[in-house]
Amino acid sequence: MSEPILSCENIEYCEGDSCLFKDVSFQLNRGQRAVVLAEPHRYATTLLKICATLTAPTGGQIRLFGRTLEEMDKQDIYEVRRRIGLVRRETSLVSNVTILDNVSLGLQYHEEIDREEAHEQVADLLRQFELYEDRFLRPAQLTFEQRRLAVYARELAKKPQLILLEHPSLDLGERVYGLLLEIFKTCSIEDGCAFLVSSIKPEVVKHWGEWVLIFDKGRCEHLEGDQFDHAGYRTSMRGRGAQLSREWRDQ
Amino acid sequence: MQAKPYFEIVFGSSGRWLLNKLYRISDLFGFFVVCVKTAFSYRKTGRRLMVRTTIQQIYFTGFESLELISLIALLVGGLVVIQGIAQLTRVGSREVLASLLSVVIIREVGPLLTAVIVTLRSGTAIAIEMGYMTVLREIESIEMQGINPMHLLAIPRLVGVTVAVVCLILFFDVLSMFGGFVVAWALVDVPLWTLFNDLARAVTGTDFIVGSVKAFLFGVTIALVCLYHGFKTGDAITNIPPQVSRAVVDCFLICIFFNVLISALFYL
Amino acid sequence: MRLQYSSMEKLTGAFILLTLLILLFTVAVVGRGKNWFRKHITYYTTFKEGYNLVTGSRVKLFGTDIGSVTDVELTENNLVRMRIRVLAAYASRIRIDSIATVESPTFIGSEFIALTPGSADAPVVPPGGNIISKEKKKFTEYLEEYEFERTLKLVRDILKNLVTITTQLQDSTGPLFGTLENIRQLSTTVNEGEGTLGLIIKSDELYQNIMSELDSIGKLVASLRKTVDHFSQAGADFEKTAKNVEEFTQGATEMTDKIQELLERLLRVSVLLERAMTDVPEISRQAREGMREVNRILDSVKENFLIRPNLPPAAAPESHGLEIRGDQ
Known part of the structure; x- marks a missing residue:
């Protein structure tokens, strides 16, 4: 069996005395897709940032592409990041360059190719994301949905082996979300991309979840996709919401 | 009345103020070292993009400032000569006009005024741009492209601003001389060629070296300080204005300090 | 290789190139002024x-x-x-x-x-x-080359002499004031008609006498000429005598001319003396002004730091009634 792309062993993340999570362990192999459901969602965001090497865990060990973080120097970490696509809700485009330059930025920097050549290389991708016509516009000139799509396009342009997504279904219309799912499915099947998706909606497990990681009040539960009970999770969340609203009303 | 708390407050707050300043200075040194290390360790990466970004920075800081610098230089040159003539006529010595121009403009006013203009025009722009990029997570995006933001963002700006400042100081010196010559020619009726020759005799090789050293240091200082404050903005957009303000004040102070230091080293 | 450039690249290139050209030009001009390239x-x-x-x-x-x-x-x-x-x-x-x-x-x-x-x-x-x-x-x-000490000594001696001369000039019994007093007395005497010169200039009677005597001599000469004419006819023995008399007459005529000339000269002298008497107060005033100037120079010379220590002790002031009375 090949080396897992991402492997977390007993990782924990604490801020002072309070720990967001402890002893979280999982593995993500090539072409595998997993979902992280968290309440509050901050847990999932922190886990994604740890997996993207943007935040260091306070305990445990994370292994990316077969190497631990301790084994890597700063240059290696940048190399690893090139192989990871991260799309958070806050992730944005560089505002003072065009969509074309944003999407081809990594190519222009790493590949030592002409700007025009890099533009040609990402042209197909922009067509896939229906952004080709607006390629010379700056981010501020696009709609919010287009900006999200441009961010996805930029992350895919570097041909990542691991894609970390936060709330992919939020803020996108059904048609565009369908388009995104199609493109990512191709990546997963043809290129063997691994996906780790965080969300607050249990529906995403249907599309992305071969297995599910559920954070609930600091506890972490690992479930296979077919074991996950959508209805139960939804009911549990609704019950918690109802309880919260009752508490608020009583106050 | 209890005297102790009062003294505690005075000493405590002044100590904190001093330590903050020292931290900031040491941070700046650290930032400079990181910039230099990054420039060397990534020297073979992304050269085309880096060159293009550097050219853009030279264009914005140098070429686009040329109009403003030219106007100010001509006026300042004229101003120095008007005052020079007014004062030197009293002692009957107009011959030292060229020396005055060289001493006042090439050695002191030219570099310092250019640094002030570049700080106000480009330094603030750099600090604001970096501030926004930090707040809007653009820097995180760049990092996730496997790009060291210090390399892609800081080095071209550092090099671009430094080159632009060196060029602009030279432009300022030449144009202010020209402005001074025209005023002198109009007021004193001294042939331009005579003034030109006087100036050529008055300017020394040391003036060239001092001018170049000052230009280089001012360029590095402006870029470095503004980048540092821009990167330090943090998460809140409201942090940008105070950081820009601090960047401008720090630029002025450090440039004046370097100016005094270099003048003392070369001319004392 | 891409050979198409954006306008920004071109302008930046031009900016850098222009800077280099200005730098080269400046170096050339300054170098020329400093003879760097010679x-x-x-x-x-x-x-x-x-x-x-x-x-x-x-x-x-x-x-x-x-x-x-x-x-x-x-x-x-x-x-x-x-x-x-x-x-x-x-x-x-x-x-x-x-x-x-x-x-x-x-x-x-x-x-x-x-x-x-x-x-x-x-x-x-x-x-x-x-x-x-x-x-x-x-x-x-x-200092040695210019014999500074000797020069200083000479200057000091000159100043000493100057002081002595000034003191003597200021003295009322000194040569300047004595001469001026003599001139004044002489002119008074002449004006009052005293003394030989005064009498000659002032006495109209003497002048008339001389003029009448001269007329008599003229008449006498004329009668003698007539007598001689008579005697010439009388004999050649008288020729010699007549010649002598003629010589005598000629001598007397010349003497008369000389006396006339002398009298005219005396008259001219008298007029000049009268004028001179009117100029004496002016001369006296100018002498006083001169004295004042000399005093000023002396004062300033005395103030000089080189001279002051070498001055002789000042003489006690002596009143002579002609001291300089300040600026009037």
Whole structure:
């Protein structure tokens, strides 16, 4: 069996005395897709940032592409990041360059190719994301949905082996979300991309979840996709919401 | 009345103020070292993009400032000569006009005024741009492209601003001389060629070296300080204005300090 | 290779190129002013002292810059060796009998090396050769050369004499005032008609007598001529006598003319003396003004720091009634 792309062993993340999570362990192999459901969602965001090497865990060990973080120097970490696509809700485009330059930025920097050549290389991708016509516009000139799509396009342009997504279904219309799912499915099947998706909606497990990681009040539960009970999770969340609203009303 | 708390407050707050300043200075040194290390360790990466970004920075800081610098230089040159003539006529010595121009403009006013203009025009722009990029997570995006933001963002700006400042100081010196010559020619009726020759005799090789050293240091200082404050903005957009303000004040102070230091080293 | 450039790239390139051109131009202009690009020849010269000469000090020929000092070093035998750089255009004037001296426009500071051109028949100093040097005179040597003390003593003596003369002139019994008093008395006497000259000038009666006597002499001469005419006819013996008488008559006529001339002169003298008497007060006033000026000069001379210690003790003031009465 090949080396897992991402492997977390007993990782924990604490801020002072309070720990967001402890002893979280999982593995993500090539072409595998997993979902992280968290309440509050901050847990999932922190886990994604740890997996993207943007935040260091306070305990445990994370292994990316077969190497631990301790084994890597700063240059290696940048190399690893090139192989990871991260799309958070806050992730944005560089505002003072065009969509074309944003999407081809990594190519222009790493590949030592002409700007025009890099533009040609990402042209197909922009067509896939229906952004080709607006390629010379700056981010501020696009709609919010287009900006999200441009961010996805930029992350895919570097041909990542691991894609970390936060709330992919939020803020996108059904048609565009369908388009995104199609493109990512191709990546997963043809290129063997691994996906780790965080969300607050249990529906995403249907599309992305071969297995599910559920954070609930600091506890972490690992479930296979077919074991996950959508209805139960939804009911549990609704019950918690109802309880919260009752508490608020009583106050 | 209890005297102790009062003294505690005075000493405590002044100590904190001093330590903050020292931290900031040491941070700046650290930032400079990181910039230099990054420039060397990534020297073979992304050269085309880096060159293009550097050219853009030279264009914005140098070429686009040329109009403003030219106007100010001509006026300042004229101003120095008007005052020079007014004062030197009293002692009957107009011959030292060229020396005055060289001493006042090439050695002191030219570099310092250019640094002030570049700080106000480009330094603030750099600090604001970096501030926004930090707040809007653009820097995180760049990092996730496997790009060291210090390399892609800081080095071209550092090099671009430094080159632009060196060029602009030279432009300022030449144009202010020209402005001074025209005023002198109009007021004193001294042939331009005579003034030109006087100036050529008055300017020394040391003036060239001092001018170049000052230009280089001012360029590095402006870029470095503004980048540092821009990167330090943090998460809140409201942090940008105070950081820009601090960047401008720090630029002025450090440039004046370097100016005094270099003048003392070369001319004392 | 991409050969299409954006306008930003072109403008930035032009900006950098223009800067380089300006830099080159400035270097060329300054270099021309500083003779950076002209050929220089190096020589050496040695002095006993450095005389504040430093690298960059000027080298002059006939007071014109022709080069600079490029190095100052101490030799093993405790001499100061200067390396100087001279414009090649002037190198032909530096001969083996050229002399290098250290001079300065003032006694202190701004020292430069002054070269004297050698004689035309002497060979030229080769590049890197030594130029004969002459030590710079010290301040004390300058004092000796100009015999400063002796000059000071002379000035002091002159001033002493001046003081004596002034004192004598101010003295009411001194020569100036004595002469002026004599002139005044003389003119008074003449005006009052006293003395021989006064009588001659002032007495109208004497003048009339002389004039009537002259008329009588004229008549006598005329009658004598008639008598002589009568006697000429009487005999040749009287010819000799007549001749003598004629000579006598001629002598008497000449004497009369001389007396007339003398009287006219006396009249002129009288007029001049009268005028002179009116000028005496003016002369006296001018003499007083002169005295005042002399006093002022003396005062300022006395104030001089070089003179003041050497002045003789002041004489006690003596009243003579003619002291200068300040500015009027």
